[in-house]
Each structure stands twice: as structure tokens, then as C-alpha cells.
Amino acid sequence: MTAFLRSKRVHATILQCVFFAALVALFVFLGTTGQRNIEAQGMATGFGFLERSTGWPMAFSMIETSSRSTYAQVLWAGLLNTLLVGVLTLVFATLLGLVVAFLRVSTNLLARFAGTTFVEIFRNVPAILQVVFWYAVLTHTPRPRDAYTLGEVAFLSNRGLVLPAPVFSGTDLLTILAALLAAFGVLAAGRKLNLTRRGRILVVATVIALAVVLWLTGRVPDAPLVSVPELAGLRFVGGMTLSPEFLGLLVGLSLFGAAYVGEIIRGGLLSVEKGKLEAGAALGLSPWQVNRLIRIPLACRAMLPSLANQYIWLMKATTLGLVIGFSDFFAIVSTSINQSGQTLELIGILMAGFLLLNYALGTSMNLVNRRLKLKGGH
Amino acid sequence: MTSKIVTLAAGVALAVSAALPATAQAGDTLSAIQERGSLLCTGHNGSYLGFAEVDDQGKWQGFDIEFCRALATAILGSPDAVQIVPISWAQRFPAIQSGDIDVIIKVTGWTQSRDTELGLQFSLPYFIGPFYVMAQSELGAESIADLEGGVFCANAGTTVERVLADYLESNGIEYQPLSFESGEELRAALYAGRCDALAGFGPFLAATRVNAPDPDSLTIIGEVIQLEPEGIVVREGDDALLDVVNWMVSALLLAEQEGITQANVDEFRASPPSPTIERLLGVSPGVGERLGLSDDWAYNVISAVGNYGEIYDRTVGEGSRYKLPRGLNNLWNNGGLLYPLVLD
Known part of the structure; x- marks a missing residue:
């Protein structure tokens, strides 16, 4: 019996159980006292408010919402907005980052200089400043009736970028x-x-x-197959409008993200041993083939873990939308808190939403990582 | 970013403070203020022009701030016994629930959900806020209907968003909403022409207009889209404090109605013309005792900040750079909606 208790594994298990139980007890304690105090202050709690109509409209939403939508619908629309900006940011940051990385490892002096300048500028200025800067640039473009136009089908004004859209x-x-x-x-x-x-x-x-x-x-x-925007009074009708809020956030975060992603990719590219590249060249592969068949696949393996981190970071940075009036998930939660007063519930929903988004992102990156991982030895 | 962090921090603070036993207990806030020797009152994150703004010496001033000072004087005898806590719109309710502030004096509209579900109670309206729409002058709009299809901006998370939606929808006017959490970003967007119109509280619009690079580029359209009574907010169950707040507002109005000002309050106290004024200024006892205050509290308030009209003129009215007419915020006998209670 004493031997059993003295065993290292039993010890560890007991310790873990005690720690877990203490953790649970702490949360239960915090939860119940919180609940009691909230009741003592006469505040309404629970998720009933989700069924109520908000009474305020959303500036931008991909699904149909109005001031008659419920809080649940509006929060869902906010999450979708965050997902949209987040995913587009990841795509653009990655594409641009790839270009920057190749510039940085190029043998051409001018290309290396351009890549370094880009990284130093966009990595060293805080993301929020960049977002506000691009937003200010976009809102200081001309009014709709003096908009910059490209062939009378695409317009850039302080109401955003209006493009023809398929119907x-x-x-x-x-x-x-x-x-x-x-x-x-x-x-x-x-x-x-x-x-x-x-x-x-x-x-x-x-x-x-x-x-x-x-x-x-x-x-x-x-x-019509394609809807072409036209100026009508104060605004454009038809086509599709990318608002300055949306564009400002997307451009700001993509450039900021590209600087980081570029450095991660550069690290990956540099981690490929020179000998392998030379071996490829010796086999008669063209430089492009060396890149495509040897360098990029090997670099991918090296950079995926830090890339996943950066992606999750960028997804969270979409909350900067609040500053420039973009209806992202955080902005919607913030407005909902103010309008409904259900602070704790809404903060909970906010955390759960981001946990879900980033967990999904992390899991899919891990899946890719597993697929790409070398099986067995080299 | 700051307001984001602040909102989150407020949420976390609420979560933590709600979870700890012995959080701010409603009901004894008045004695808590007296023990602490200072009143915790609301400011703003940045400047809410005319109501809570920071001057170039870093001092708070404005209509709401004067009411904070008046309340501090009523309870503690000095207009300086007040701590202004910088707070965003969204933060004000969690902050009062968790006890970070004692009262909300922050042009807060009296709505049913705030009054019931949030566990708060409202004082008598101390300000009547008419909502207007201010348009870019170059659009030449004469009515709100002329702004059909335009971008209407508003402060995020305020009652304005709702009021505007109600008005425009019931009048069948299509529009594109856009709202900003921070006042600075909202103004920047308006001045840059991102918004065709800004909806809001009349005084706020007037102040925003005065501060524009070119005030003539903005025009306030005459239609009142909604009227909102603004109250001072205390926690549910803080009846003693609510009584003080209500009678403080009433005393300021009564003083104006009787012509008692900061300058002549001593003369009135030396020879009160009526029994009511005698009671108000504490010449005959009772006015303070019933509230748990000293009998000369109203006298102190008037000599510290003046009467309602003086506060108004100094902060948002003729004496300020905003030059807002009194309008509905005048006494009942001057065509307004305000009236003092009966002091017996």
C-alpha cells in the first residue's frame, strides 16, 4: 500500500486530480458569487436578450440585417464580417508576403533593397496607425460626383470603391x-x-x-449578367461597394501582415540547405523548377508553425475595425453591450467566437502541417 | 484601440468585481461618498464637446461636469470634492454596476431596459435632448427626406442609432448607417465628407459644427426627429442618493426661477423674500436634514456653481463658444419643459 502511494505515477496523478478539482472549485466559486452579486444588484442575466430585436442597423453585413434583426442575427453577421476580412487579409498578406520574401532572398541588390524597405516600414509602424492612416487616405478621396473613375464602370470616392458585380x-x-x-x-x-x-x-x-x-x-x-454602378443622387446604385471602412482595414492589415509573413517565409526559404538547391541545379532543373520542386516544399515545412501563429494573430487584429467604424465582431459586441447592457454574456460570446475562429484556423494549419510533414527520415 | 481595451477591461473588471463578495452594495452609496470625502463621477474618453471636455490645462469642464461639481457640493460641501473618471459610453453601465463610479452624469437617455434590466434608476430629467440631423451644406438639403440614400453617421452604442433608424424607417427614407465608437474618428469622418449627415443630440451637433474646419460647411436641419429626456443615473436601491440628486436638480431650477444667482445668493440669504427661499437657502431648517445633509447644502451649491441657467450659459449657452439657445431646456414659464419640485 505504501509502495503504491510512493509510486511516482500515483503521486503525479493525485496531484493532477487535486489541482483540477481546485480549479473547478475556483470557477464554481467565482461563478456562484458573481451570480449572487448580480442578482443582488437587480441586473437581468441570461441569454434571453439574444431573441430581442436590436433597434439599430448594421453599416455592413453579408447577410440580410435590419434594425428589426435580433441580437443573435446581428452577432452572427458580425462574426461573418470578421471572418470575411480575416480570411481576405490572410490571403493578401500571404501572397504579398511571398513576393516580399523572394525579393529579400533575391541576388539582385535593388530587389533586396525594395524588400527590406517594405518590411522595415510596415513591420515597425503599429497596426492601428496603419489602419487609421489608410482609412484617412480613403475618406479624403473626392465626393461621389467627382469620383476617380476607370472607364465609367469602377469608381473610387470617399464612399469607397464601387465595382461592377456579377448578378x-x-x-x-x-x-x-x-x-x-x-x-x-x-x-x-x-x-x-x-x-x-x-x-x-x-x-x-x-x-x-x-x-x-x-x-x-x-x-x-x-x-443583366453584370450590374454596373451608376451615380444616383448622393450615392452609387448597382455594382458592389467596398466601403472605406472595409478597405481601410483590409489594406492596413494586409500590408502589416505581409511584412511579418514575408519574414517568416524568408526564414523558411533560408532554412533550405544550399546543397539541395545545388543538387537540383546539377540535375538540370531550371531555377523555377528548383524553386517549385525543392525550395518551396521544404520551406513550407519549416515555416508552417510560425505562420499559423501569425495567421491567428492577424485574425485577432481584425478587431481594429472598431476604431474606423467597420462592423466587425468586436464592434458589434461592443455596441450590443452598450445597447443591451448584458456585459458578461456578450464578453463571453466574444471570447467564444474568437476561440472558435482561431481554433478552427489553428486546427486546419495543423492538418496541413501533418500532410506536409516528412514521413520517416530524410 | 484604447476604447477597445478599456471596454474589455471594464468587462473583466465587472466580471472580477461581480465575483468578489462585498462589491459595491446599493443603498449605502451616499454614506460611502461621505466617508470617502469625494464623489466619483463620469467624464468622457476624450472630449464630448460642451458636456465633458478637457481644456488645455487638462481640467475637466462642461455641462455634465458642472452637475458633478454641484452634486459634490451638495453632499460634501465643496465643488472640488469630486473625482472625474474618464469613461466611454459603453463603459458607463458596467462601471456603475461594479462601483467604479457613484453616479452617471453623462447625458444618459432614460430607456426602459436601462431602468429595469440593468438595475439602475434615473433622476428627473436634468436635460431635454432633441435629436437633429446635421447635413453637409453643399448638399443643399432642406429636410431630412432630401438626404435619401445618403450616409448617416452616429455615435456607436448610443440611443441615437435607434432613434435615427425609427425615424427614417417610419418615414420610408432609405439610408446607409455608419457608426463610430470614438468621437474623434466620427468627427474626422464627417469633416472628410465620409458622412452626408450626422445624427445626434442638438447640443452635440452644434459643438461639432463649431469645431469644424469650416463651420459653414455643415447645416443643422430644423426637424426634431425625437426628444430624449436625460437623467442622472444611480444604482437600483440607492434611494437616499437618488433623493439628493433629484432635489439638487430641483434646487438649481428653483434658484433660477426665483432669480437667485451665484452673485446675489448671499443677499437672498440675508433677507429671504419668501418662506420657500428661506427653506431653500437653509435659513429655516429642514431642507438638509431630510436628505441626510447639512441645511445649507443648496446655498453651497448655488454659491459654488450658480443656478441652472448660469451653468447652461457658461458651458453650452450664450456665454460659451457653442451659443446654444435654451430652447426646451428653459423653465416652464419661459417656454421650456423644466420645472422645480415643490419645496415645503
Whole structure:
């Protein structure tokens, strides 16, 4: 018995249990006293307010919202806005970062200088300043009626960037989604069936052609395919508008992120041993082939963990939208707190939302990491 | 960023303080203030022009700040016995619930959810806030309907957002809403022409206009879209403090109605013309005792900050650079909506 108690593993287990129990007890204690004090102050608690209409409109939302929407709907729309800006930021920061990284490792002096200048400028100025700066630039563009225009179809004014947009209905979106799924399925099946490269292209082309035919026949006759913006009174109608708030946040964060992502990619590229690149060249591969087949795959493995960190950081930085009036998740939660007064619940929702977003992001990066990881030795 | 951190911090502070036993207990705030020797009152994060602004010496001034001083004088006898806590719009409710401040004097609209669910109570309105729309002059709009389709800006998280939505929707006017958490960003966006119009509280609009690079570029449109009574807020159950607040507001109005000013209050006290004034200035006892204060509290308040009209003129009215007309914030016998209670 004493031997059992003295065993190291039992010791560790008991310690862990005690620690966990203490942690649970602490949270229960904080929760119950919090609840009691809130009740003593006569404050309403719980999530009932989520069903109530907000009474205030959202400036920007991807789903239909109005001042009659419930708090739940508005918060959901806010989360989607954050997701939109976040994902676009990651895409642009990565693409731009890739360019910057290649500039930085280039053998060309001018290219290296350009890359270094970019990184030093955008990495060393605080993100919030950059966001506010781009927002100020965008709002100091001319009024709609004096907008800069590109061929009378795209306009840049202090109301944002207005672009022509394809006209989609709900069924169109469904068609596109179905076509994508079908193409993906065919490709997956094709791999099993050992289709040739030409065979696969043929199958995908057929699916796309079918989808286009379905889209063209299924739509309302004579409806325009593309909506072109036009100036009407104080604003543009038609097309799609990217507001200065949205653009300012996207541009600011993408440039800021690109400086960091660029450095991470550069680190990855530099981690590839020179010998491997020389071996590739010795085998007669072109410089592009060396990059594509040897350098980038090996660099990816080295940089994924720090890249995942940076992505999560950028996702959280979307909360800067609050400063320039973009309706991101944080701004919506903040306004909701003020309008409904349900501070604790809403802070909880805010934390849960970001936990979910970043956990999903982290998990998918880990998945990619696992797929890319070297199996066995070198 | 700052306000973001501040809001979060307020949330965390609320979570922590709510979880700790013996948080600010409603009901004894008045004695807590007296024991502490100072009143914790609301300021603003930055400047809310005319109401709570920081001057170039870093001192707080404005209409709401004067009421903080008046309340401090009523309770503690000195207008300096007040600590102004800088606070954002969103932070004011968590801050009072957690006991970081004693009262909210921050042009706070009396709404049902605040009054009930948030566990707060409101004083008699000390200010009547008409909501207007201020448009860019170059648009030549004569009514709000002329701004159809425009971008309407507002302070995020205030009642203005709701009032504006109600008015425009019920009048079938389409618009694009845009709201900002920080007053500085809101003004910058307006001055840059990002907003076609700014909706808000009349005094706030007037102050924003005065501070514009070119005040003539902005025009306040005459339609009142809504009227909002603004009250001073205390915690539910703080009845003693609420009584003091209500009678302080009433005393300031009564003083104005009777022509008692900061300059002549001593003459009135030396020879009170009526029994009511005798009671108000503490010449005959009772006015303080009932509230748990000294009998000369109203006298102290008037000699420290003046009557309601004097406060108004000094901070937002004719004596200030905002030159706001009294309008509805005048006494009932001057065409306004304000009146003192009966001092018996």
C-alpha cells in the first residue's frame, strides 16, 4: 500500500486530480458569487436578450440585417464580417508576403533593397496607425460626383470603391456550389481511377460547361449578367461597394501582415540547405523548377508553425475595425453591450467566437502541417 | 484601440468585481461618498464637446461636469470634492454596476431596459435632448427626406442609432448607417465628407459644427426627429442618493426661477423674500436634514456653481463658444419643459 502511494505515477496523478478539482472549485466559486452579486444588484442575466430585436442597423453585413434583426442575427453577421476580412487579409498578406520574401532572398541588390524597405516600414509602424492612416487616405478621396473613375464602370470616392458585380441569385449560388462539389468529387474519383491528366481536364471542363448552361437557362430571361454602378443622387446604385471602412482595414492589415509573413517565409526559404538547391541545379532543373520542386516544399515545412501563429494573430487584429467604424465582431459586441447592457454574456460570446475562429484556423494549419510533414527520415 | 481595451477591461473588471463578495452594495452609496470625502463621477474618453471636455490645462469642464461639481457640493460641501473618471459610453453601465463610479452624469437617455434590466434608476430629467440631423451644406438639403440614400453617421452604442433608424424607417427614407465608437474618428469622418449627415443630440451637433474646419460647411436641419429626456443615473436601491440628486436638480431650477444667482445668493440669504427661499437657502431648517445633509447644502451649491441657467450659459449657452439657445431646456414659464419640485 505504501509502495503504491510512493509510486511516482500515483503521486503525479493525485496531484493532477487535486489541482483540477481546485480549479473547478475556483470557477464554481467565482461563478456562484458573481451570480449572487448580480442578482443582488437587480441586473437581468441570461441569454434571453439574444431573441430581442436590436433597434439599430448594421453599416455592413453579408447577410440580410435590419434594425428589426435580433441580437443573435446581428452577432452572427458580425462574426461573418470578421471572418470575411480575416480570411481576405490572410490571403493578401500571404501572397504579398511571398513576393516580399523572394525579393529579400533575391541576388539582385535593388530587389533586396525594395524588400527590406517594405518590411522595415510596415513591420515597425503599429497596426492601428496603419489602419487609421489608410482609412484617412480613403475618406479624403473626392465626393461621389467627382469620383476617380476607370472607364465609367469602377469608381473610387470617399464612399469607397464601387465595382461592377456579377448578378447572382440564391439558385445561382447553389448551382455554383453544386458544380464545385461535382468537380471536386470527379477529381477525387479520377485519382482512384487513374485518369490521365488530359482525362481529368476533360471531365472538369464538362462539369463547368454543364454548370454554365444550367446557370444561363435557369435565370430570369433578359436579366443583366453584370450590374454596373451608376451615380444616383448622393450615392452609387448597382455594382458592389467596398466601403472605406472595409478597405481601410483590409489594406492596413494586409500590408502589416505581409511584412511579418514575408519574414517568416524568408526564414523558411533560408532554412533550405544550399546543397539541395545545388543538387537540383546539377540535375538540370531550371531555377523555377528548383524553386517549385525543392525550395518551396521544404520551406513550407519549416515555416508552417510560425505562420499559423501569425495567421491567428492577424485574425485577432481584425478587431481594429472598431476604431474606423467597420462592423466587425468586436464592434458589434461592443455596441450590443452598450445597447443591451448584458456585459458578461456578450464578453463571453466574444471570447467564444474568437476561440472558435482561431481554433478552427489553428486546427486546419495543423492538418496541413501533418500532410506536409516528412514521413520517416530524410 | 484604447476604447477597445478599456471596454474589455471594464468587462473583466465587472466580471472580477461581480465575483468578489462585498462589491459595491446599493443603498449605502451616499454614506460611502461621505466617508470617502469625494464623489466619483463620469467624464468622457476624450472630449464630448460642451458636456465633458478637457481644456488645455487638462481640467475637466462642461455641462455634465458642472452637475458633478454641484452634486459634490451638495453632499460634501465643496465643488472640488469630486473625482472625474474618464469613461466611454459603453463603459458607463458596467462601471456603475461594479462601483467604479457613484453616479452617471453623462447625458444618459432614460430607456426602459436601462431602468429595469440593468438595475439602475434615473433622476428627473436634468436635460431635454432633441435629436437633429446635421447635413453637409453643399448638399443643399432642406429636410431630412432630401438626404435619401445618403450616409448617416452616429455615435456607436448610443440611443441615437435607434432613434435615427425609427425615424427614417417610419418615414420610408432609405439610408446607409455608419457608426463610430470614438468621437474623434466620427468627427474626422464627417469633416472628410465620409458622412452626408450626422445624427445626434442638438447640443452635440452644434459643438461639432463649431469645431469644424469650416463651420459653414455643415447645416443643422430644423426637424426634431425625437426628444430624449436625460437623467442622472444611480444604482437600483440607492434611494437616499437618488433623493439628493433629484432635489439638487430641483434646487438649481428653483434658484433660477426665483432669480437667485451665484452673485446675489448671499443677499437672498440675508433677507429671504419668501418662506420657500428661506427653506431653500437653509435659513429655516429642514431642507438638509431630510436628505441626510447639512441645511445649507443648496446655498453651497448655488454659491459654488450658480443656478441652472448660469451653468447652461457658461458651458453650452450664450456665454460659451457653442451659443446654444435654451430652447426646451428653459423653465416652464419661459417656454421650456423644466420645472422645480415643490419645496415645503
